Amino acid sequence: MKRAGGKGIDRRTLLVGGGAGVGLIVAWAVWPRSYLSNLSVGENETAFGAWLKIATDGRVTVAVPQCEYGQGVYTTLPQVIADELGADWQMVGVEAAPLNPLYANALGSSALFPDLLPERLRETHAVRSALMLTGGSTSMRQFEEPLRQAGAAARAMLCQAAARRWCVDWHACDTAKGFVVHGQQRLKFGELAADAASERVPDPLDLRGGGDNAGRLSGEPLPRLDGPGKVSGSANFAADIRLPNMVHAAIRQGPVGTVRLASIDEAAARAVPGTLHIVKNERWVAVAANNWWAANQALEAIDPRFEIAGRIESETIQQALDAALDGPGERMEATGDLSATFKGATVVTAEYRTGLSLHAAIEPMTATAVWEDGRVRIWVPTQAPGLARTAVADLLRIGVDDVVIHSMLSGGSFGQNLEFLVAQQAALIAREVRKPVQLTWSRGETCSHDRYRAPSAARMTARLGGNGAVLGWLAKIAAPPSGHELADRLVDGAGWAGLGRTMRGTGDPSAVAGARPPYRIGNLAVDHHPAAIGVPTGYLRGGAHGYTAFFTESFIDELAHVADIEAFSFRIAMLGGEPRLARCLSTVASLGGWQGGMAGSGQGLACHAFAGSYIAVMAEASVGADQRVQVDRLVAAVDCGRVINPAIVEQQIEGGLIFGMGAAIGATTGFSGNIADARSFRDLDLPRLATVPEIMVELIASDNEPGGVSDLAVPPVAPAIGNALYAATGVRLRQLPLIPGGE
Known part of the structure; x- marks a missing residue:
């Protein structure tokens, strides 16, 4: 299907076109779709669908599609699977899930954007656009059921594989603490994983009941999986990323209402030892240096001036509220x-x-970006990785497949990392300087340009x-x-x-x-x-x-x-x-x-x-x-x-x-x-x-x-x-x- 002039009509063009848009979306909503897992698998790992992997040593790794910013999803969501699977908590690990419609958060979409679309289309939109979101207290409500299903499916497949070896009815097998058990017979998950992956998932699945809680993990105050790394300092945040030839950038954005950057003192900035690059934008200026302190000092010396439209004061905000309340x-x-x-x-x-x-999160806004061969990779704490990827692609005028988002742990957030401006800025600076860039907003910038x-x-x-x-x-x-x-x-x-x-x-x-x-x-x-x-x-x-x-x-x-x-x-x-x-x-x-x-x-x-x-x-x-x-x-x-x-x-x-x-x-x-x-x-x-x-x-x-x-x-x-x-x-x-x- 082609337009005049030879340009193809892609799905996005079709969806946003004109007055027929709603009808087109309804049609799109009923198109059949199936999505395959893109969960990465190591040499000694076997994937069981999109949610978990089992290694030969018995380690169970759970893919979590939510941003961990201290609320505990890197523990509670794996705990759901581990309970249903019958895993040993000491052998459970976690990793960030890749972008995929299978991990869409329809409840999060409804909570954050309640009138974005009619209710009947929200779930379809969330899935079809791979809308992975963290927010609105939706993680457990959205994902408990698919996680239980995933754990139960893997448990059934492991039991089937063990039953074949023992020549018994697989329904007579069960799992506990990382083993498939049948009477006195026991086999570790890792010994069975490769064979189990080829077994069929029964329909319907038999979920564990809520009766006897002996040996169950659900409802137990299990230790956090992200705790040890945060205590030891081995857990990686966006500011911990270190890449060869990486430079550090600081940024000064114009006040609210900025129209354009009017002037800067480049000579003064370049006189600061360590200064390497100055990148200008219509609404901000950034300095890249061999360390962040030098970059921030150069920003002070650069003395940026901005042209501003309108006047915003505490009084004008109150006047606007008064006028609205009386209107x-x-x-x-x-x-x-x-x-x-x-x-x-x-x-x-x-x-x-x-x-x-203000959000007042302990972690300021930060992102690390690399521009190579027309593609960009970004390490950023984000509550909306798919939206961040699309925003960066649109800004750089490249395809979304040319943007790779590495979702990082977040130091707080409280909603702050729904925004992706820092990722866009880091990508622009990286493309300009042609080096890996770590951009970190100062505390002042994080406060004054909060949403x-x-x-x-x-x-x-x-x-x-x-x-x-x-x-x-x-x-x-x-x-x-x-x-x-x-x-x-x-x-x-x-x-x-x-x-x-x-x-x-x-x-x-x-x-x-x-x-x-x-x-x-x-x-x-x-x-x-x-x-x-x-x-x-x-x-x-x-x-x-x-x-x-x-x-x-x-x-x-x-x-x-x-x-x-x-x-x-x-x-x-x-x-x-x-x-x-x-x-x-x-x-x-x-x-x-x-x-x-x-x-x-x-x-x-x-x-x-x-x-x-x-x-x-x-x-x-x-x-x-x-x-x-x-x-x-x-x-x-x-x-x-x-x-x-x-x-x-x-x-x-x-x-x-x-x-x-x-x-x-x-x-x-x-x-x-x-x-x-x-x-x-x-x-x-x-x-x-x-x-x-x-x-x-x-x-x-x-x-x-x-x-x-x-x-x-x-x-x-x-x-x-x-x-x-x-x-x-x-x-x-x-x-x-x-x-x-x-x-």
């Missing part, structure tokens, strides 16, 4: 007849605000009944359409964001995610008022739940006081439809020694549901003599369904509580002259070892399917602390970060 919005959620409920009634109103929040969690403003309105019941609820939320921005920025290279723009309204479901209260309220509505603030925003741990939970749980607390009902009882009375959340709330009140939130108690409650999981948090906080918030204790009760590794769940909840505390009292920035005020960790007022409170976490046993965990603990922390401060001081703080006397 038209789009209804995103609605139940009942709110207009009739509010008509002529006395209502309670309150307004809340949140500032720009922040959006600032927001909310006007909350409710009507209370005579018995304290909430009869009507309206949440009007002004915030940038961060989900739309993220889709346009990340997915546009694949041609899909443009189509999504034609199908969606002005309201962004990502910008108000989590705003629907979990409580039984007959008449409610949630409106999004899109705000154009001029600052790029993106996804940060917890997403919009980080501010919508603050609005909801702070306002619920205020309504409880207006109704003169104790805050725990007020919530419990409305949680009849959410028994798992009610149990979390009851557990945390009992575990934490809830005293009713009475004046002077310094105790506050909050609860939240996220990604199929439930959490309640009790905080104890006060205001010190220096007028700084002091958090003394955080208690959490969690129901995240069936737990694969309780130790890692507890780590994620504890880390989320501290992360949420950081966002509640700091981790924010203003803007002055189009430049972020925060330039280093010391500007963020993050929790330190001496200020981290006592933390207690209770995991509630559950037989429900596993829910998301990594984002779960972040949203309820800020409202719990805010409610505790009200109980301690009698002053309601309605703005994040919580700064006494700041309103």
